[in-house]
Amino acid sequence: MRSDRMSKVASDSWTMDDDLICNLRTCRKRLNSSFAWVTSCSHIFCDADGAREFTKSLICPACDTSLPNKYDIVRLDLKPSEQFKAIAWCGLRPETVLEMCTRAIAFWNYQCHQERTYQEHMASKARDKNAQLEQYYEQVVNRLQTELNTIKNRIASTKKKLEEYETKCRELKCNLTEKTRQHSKLQALYEALRRRCVTPATFSDSNGPTDIRDIHAQSFMMNLSSRDDILGPPGSTGRNHPSVTGGLDVIRRSPPEREFTLKPNHTPQAGDAGNLPRFSMDPRMM
Secondary structure (H helix, E strand, O other): OHHHHHHHHHHHHHHHHHOOEOOOOOOOOEOOOOEEEEEOOOOEEEHHHHHHHHHHOOEOOOOOOEOOOOOOEEEEEOOOOHHHHHHOOOOOOHHHHHHHHHHHHHHHHHHHHHHHHHHHHHHHHHHHHHHHHHHHHHHHHHHHHHHHHHHHHHHHHHHHHHHHHHHHHHHHHHHHHHHHHHHHHHHHHHHHHHHHHOOHHHHOOOOOOOOHHHHHHHHOOOOOOOHHHHOOOOOOOOOOOOEEEOOEEEOOOOOOOOOOOOOOOOOOOHHHHHHOOOOOOOHHHO
16 A cells, blocks of 8 residues: 555656646646647647637747647647547558657657756756855855954954043042042141131120131231321320220320421431421321
8 A cells, every 4th residue: 555655656746747837938837737739839838828829819929930720729638538549549550650659759858858948047047146146145244244343343442442441530530539538638627727716706796707717807907097096186286196006095196296497408417306397297198
């Protein structure tokens, strides 16, 4: 049973491989049906394509050959019955039968040669297309390899820059730590100096300055007195007018006024101080 099944599969494959193919380029299907159209120019077509093409015109669709005669186009049964096989060629001379067999075998060989030529042509086109694709993809691979090398170089340079930036960041971090330490030290010194400069007198006046800088600024301020506070009113000796400087009441008396006399060709002496004229200060010069 197994051998019969294998022989059947082999016969089916052999039949499939030996089937003729429709010569119409747009069809190209195997002729394993009952009927086919055969032309005198050694072409064969399936039943559907032959009926359609030969109904329109008597021209071969494969080679454009005109087929005007009666037996230039024949519709054949590819799977004849046993009765047809028994009676079809009966009565023919052996030479005629051999000639018909020879022409039938020649037609078959031509179809096989034509199919082989077509397959070789298709294989050549496939090889050419394959070569073009190989060349194209080789160029693509080379381009991608170049881009990959470029990206690798960029990654290497980026890593190098990243290392440099990390080094700079560490240096800046160390500098920041040192500056922070110095700032903390200076802040501690400032606080110590501030506590040292704060005295009980600073808090005696509620309306006085509260900042150490205001205290130092006030310590360098002095009260300016007018002319009347220093010399007194005009005509007065200024002996009864006190002058206040730096917040302390200190009684200061104006120097005695003396008359000044200009003596030509004479240099004033120290003893002539009593003879100096009385000099009054212009209020606009105060």
